[in-house]
Amino acid sequence: MSGVVGNLSPKQAVALEQFRQQVSDLLLQLPAQSDHFLLRWLRARNFNLQKSEAMLRKHMEFRKHMYVDTIVTEWKPPEVLEKYLSGAMCGHDREGSPIWYDIIGPMDPKGLFLSAAKQDFIKSKIRDCEILQKECDLQSERLGRNVESITMVFDVEGLGLKHIWKPAIDTFSEILQMFEENYPERLKRLFVIKAPKLFPAAYNLVKHFLCENTQQKIFILGANWQEVLQQYIAPEELPKIYGGTLTDPDGDPRCRTLLHYVAPVPKSYYVRDQVQLIYEQTMMVNRGSSLQLDYEILTPGCILRWQFASEGGDIGFGVFLKPHKGQWQKAAHMKEVLNSQRYNSHLVPEETSLTCHQPGVYVLRFDNTYSLLKSKRIQFTVDVLLPGQLQSPKAGGSIQSEVAHGLDKEEPRSLLVVEPTASAQMS
Template identity: 45%
Template sequence: MSGRVGDLSPKQEETLKLFREKVSDILPQIEDDDHNLLRWLRARSFNLEKAESMLRNHVNFCKEWNIEYIRNEWKAPEVLEKYMIGGLFGEDKEGRPVYYEAYGRIDCKGIIYSSTQADIMKNELRTCEAILQRFREQTEKHGRRIDDLTMILDLDQVGLGHLWMPFLNVYFEVLNQFEANYPETLKRCIVINAPSMVSVGYNLFKPFLSVDTRSKVKFCGGNYQSKLLEFINPDQLPKHYGGTAVHDGDPKCSAKIRSGGKVPKSYYLKEQHLSGSSNLKKVTVGYGAKLELPFEVTEPSSGLRWEFQTEKDDIGFGVYRKETSPDGKSKLVEVVATSRFSCHMVPESGVMECDQVGTYVAVFDNSFSWVKSKKLHYSVDILPPDTQSTSDP
C-alpha cells in the first residue's frame, strides 16, 4: 500500500483516524484533509508518535518564522531576487510541477557576503510555499490531487568553490528545514551534468537527506535529454534542456528559472556595521562554552530582539524559555532553534514574539568548537508589545 488516499491498508486507515484525533487541536492551523495528514504519516512510516511530534514541530516552526507573512507579504532583498538560483517551469507528464536549480551558476561567496542567513532562509521558505501553491493550482487544473514535484538539479560548472563551507552550512540548514517541514513533496530529483567530483559533494549532503529522499535522486551525465523527455513533454521542457519551450524568446526561460551569476561587490554587506552598534556589548565566548543571557518578559506579545556579529568564525544562536516541570525542576524549552551563523561575514539580526510571560534565555553557543574562542559583539533586548514588530522575524 502506498499510504495515500484510496490506497491504505486497514492498519493505515486506523492510524490515520487516531492521528486526526491526536492532532485535533492544531487542525485549524494546517491544511485539514486526509491527503495532507497522510504526508506526515508517510514521512514517519506511520509511526503515530513520531508523526505527531513532526507535525507539532512544524506548526511551531511556521509560527516562529511567520510563514503566512513570508508567503504573502515578505519582499526578498534585491540581491536574492537577482542572483539566487531556481524556479518553477511547466509540468511533467503526470501534471506535477517541475522545479529547476542550476547549482553550478550560484556565486556562493557573493550570496553569503551580501545576505543575512535569515533572509536566505526566508527566501527558500517563500519558494517552498510557492511550490505548495502550485500543487493546489495543478490539482485544480487536472481534477486530481497533485502534491509532489519533479526536480531537475543542474550541476554544470560546479567546482570546488561550490563546496565552500560557510555557504554549505546555510544550504544544509535549508535542507534540514525542507525535510522537517515539507515532507513527501518530492517525487524525483534528476541530477544532470554531474561532474566526476560529484560524489564528494553528495557525501556532504547525504546526512541531511532522509533515506526516502535519497532513493528519489537519480544521476545523469551530459547526455541527459532523453532521460528528461521520459518524464517531461517537449513543450513543457525548456529548449536549453532538450525540449521546445521558450519564454520571451529565451531558451533558458530565465524569467521563470533564476540562473544566478556573479554578485557585484556593491551588494556586499561585509563592511556594514550592526544597526545597534552604539549599544553593542563585547564578550569572548570561550571554546567549548556557551553564553546564556536571561530576560524577564512581563507582558504577553512582547518582542525579543537580537543582533550580533563575531570578529572571526561562526557561532551558534538560539532562544529558550524557562519552564517548571511537575516535579518542580526548571528546564529550558527551545523556542528558536539553535543554528550556526557565519556572522563574521555578515551581521545577523532578528526578532520573535514572546507569547507567554516568563524567563527567556538567549544562548550564544560555541560548544562545537574545541580550539577557538569567539569575540562576539551583540545586542539583545525586550521590546514592549506596542512597539515591537513580529511580521518580519
Template identity: 35%
Template sequence: MSVPKYVKRKLDLDDIQKFALMKFRRNVSDILQPHHDDHFLCRWLIARSWNCENAEKMLRDSMKWRQEYGVDTELKTWEAPEVIKKYEPVGCCGYDADGAPVIIVPFAGLDVVGMLHSVPKEDLIKATIQILERNLDLAFATGYNELIVIFDMDNFNLRQYLWRPAAEVVITLIQMYEANYPEILKVCYIINAPRVFAVGFNIVKKFMGPCTINKIKIYKHDPAKWKKILVEKIGADNLPKYFGGNLTDPDGNPRLTTKIAQGGKIPESYYMKNLQKDDPENEKEYTIVTIKKGDKLKLKFEVDEEGSFLRWDFRTDNHDIRFGVNYTDKEDKVTTAVALNRVSAHQIDEAGVLACQSPATYTVIFDNSYSLLRSKKLFYKVYVTPPIKELSVTPTDGDISLFKEEDKKPSEKIMDADALNELEAKEMTNGMEKAVISPVH
C-alpha cells in the same frame, strides 16, 4: 503561471495505513487547517514510517515552526531583498503528466558566498521558505501535491562551500526542508554532476532522510542520456530546449530565462560587510616554503573528533607538484585518502576538503622527489576544522540561532544503486574516496 486541470491523485492505502491515518487525524485535529487533507497528513505518516506518535510530534513541531516564522501570515507579504530576487537561481517551467510542477535550479548560478555577504542569513532562509511555499501552492492547485526538481550542476565548483558559513547555511536549509516539508518531492534529477559532486553529496546526504535520498537520481555530464530521461518522464512541451524540451524564450534562448532565473556572481556593491574577514578560517595566512629538488614536505594532523574536516588550499610558483593524503588509524594501519598525483598548482590554485575518520593521524604530502632539477616554492594553508553539527533554525531579532539537535540522528543510508551507477563512482572518485581537489576559477 496558469495551472492546468488534472485529476486529483487518489491515495492507495492498506487497512493498517487507513487506520493510522484515521487515528492521526483525530490526534492532531486541534491544529489542522481546512486545506489539510488526507494527502497532507500522509506526508507526515510516511516520513515517520506510519508511526502516529512520531508523526504527531513532527507535525506539531513544524506547525510551531511555521508560527514562529510567520509562514502563513507575515511571510506571505514579506519582500525579499533585491539581491535575492535578482540572483536566486530557480524557476518553474511547467508540469508533468500527473500535475507535478517542474522546478529547475541552475545550481552553479548560486553565489552563496556573495549572498551571505549581502543579506542576513535569516533573509536567505525566509526567501527559501517562500520559494517552497509558492511551488507547493502550484502542486496543491493541480491536486498532485508533489514537486519535480532538476538541479543542473554544470560548472559547479566546490570551493565556495569550503567556507564554513556557506556549508552551514546549506545544511541548515536541508534540515529545515527535512523537518517541515516531508514527502513533497516526486523525484529529484541531478544532471551534469562533475566528479567533485560525489564528495559534496557524501557530506550533505547525512542530513537527509532515506525517503529523500531514494528519490534522487544523479547523472554525470551526459546530455544525450539525461535529456532522453527528462523528456520521457516530464514531456518535451514542459521542458526548456536546453533540457531536451521544446520551450524557449521569445529570443530563442534555450534556457528559458524568462521563467528560470539563472543567478550569477553577485556584485560587491551589494555587500554589507566582509564576512570572510570575520571568519577565523579565512584569517589563516599562507605558509611559504621551498621544497628542494628530490625532497618532500609532510604535514601531520591528529584528528580526535569524528566528522572533522581536513581542508587545504595551495599554489606553487612556475611548476607542478605531487600532492596526496594518507591516514594512520589506532592500529597503525596506513590508508590512502587522496592518491598521490601531480597537480598543476602553478596554473590554478588548488583547494579541497576531506571528511576525516577518528582517531587517526592524517599526513598531507607535497612531493617534489620526482624533480631532479628544480626546487618548488609552495604557498599553502592546511588545517583541521571541527564537525558541522546538526543545526536547527529559529527566527530571532535580526539573525538565526543555531543549536544542536540532540534527539535526531542524520541518516546514514546511501543513495540507491541506480544513482550510484549513474555517478560511475569508480571513475568519479578516481581513488580519492571522500576527498576532492577543486580548482579555483
C-alpha cells in the same frame, strides 16, 4: 500498500483516523485538513502515530516562528537574493507536478553571504516551498485530482570548489534539514544533470541530512540525461536547452524569462567584508616556530580543504608532501605542493582547497618562524573529501610543531578533528 489515499491497508486506514483525532486541536490551524495532507506526515514517520504527531506539532511551531502563513504575501527577499540566488519554477511534469530548476554553476555563494543574512537565505527557501505548495493546490483544482509533490532538476555544470565553501554548505545543510522536517513527502524526484567529477564530494557533505526515502528519489543522470528528462516531462513543458521545445516568446531556448540564470554578485551589494566562520580547533604557534598538520591521503583525487584565521598578526602557510607519516621533517626536506607565503588571516579568514593528485602525507604548515616577538593564535577547520564516494569520510593524520627548544613528539589523531599535540624541533 503505498500509504496514499485510495491505497491504504486496513492498519493504515485506522492509523489515519487515530491521527486525525490526536491532532484535532490543530486541524483548523493546519494549511490543509485533507487526508492527503495528514498522510504525508504519517508516511514520513512510517505510520508511527507518536512520531508523526510530534513532527506535525513541531511544524506548527515552525510556521508561527517563521510567519510562514504570510511569507509569500508580506515578506520580500533582499534584492541581492532575488537577482543572484539560483532557483525557479518552470512548467509541469507529465503527471502535472510543478518543476523546479536550480542552475548551480554560475552561483556565487561567497558574494551572497557577504551581501545577505543567513536567516534571509532560509526564509527565501521557505517562501519557495510555499509558492510550490500553492502551485500544487492550483494544479489539483485544474486537473481534478490531488497533486502534492514536485519534480526538481539540478543543473550542476560548473560546480566548483567555491560551491563547497563551508559557510555555504552549512547553510544549505540547514535548509535541507528544514525541508525534511517541515515539507515531508513533497519531493517526487530530483534529477541531477551535467554532474562534474566534484559532485560526489559535494553530495557527500549534505547527504546525511536527507532521509533514506529522499535519497532514493535522487537520480544522477549520465550522458543520456535529455532522454531521461523527456520521459518525465513533455517537450512543450521542457526548455529547449534541456531537450524540449519550450522557448521564450522571442525564441530564446534558454527561457530566461522563466529560468533564473545568475551571475557573480557585484561588490556594491556587500554589507560586510567577511563571513563569521565557526572553527573546529584552536592552537598557538609560538614565536620563532611553526606548526605542522599531517594528513595521510591514500586515494588520488581527494580534495583537502581548509579554513583558518589568525590572531596577533599574519601567519605563513604552505602545503608540503612527504612519503610517510610518523616522521617529522623540516620544510626544506619536503616537496612543496602549495607555495608557502604569509597571509593576512588576522584581517580576512583564508579558505582554500587542494586536489591531491598523488598518495602520500600532506602537511599543512603554519609558519611563524619569521616572528621573533609575537606568538600567533590560529583557529582552523580541515576536511578531506574522498572522490567518487557518497559518504562523509574524515581524514586521519597527526600534528607536529617545530619550536626553538625541545624534542620531537607526535600523537596520531582520529578522523577530521585535529587533537592538539605539540612537539619541539629546531626550524
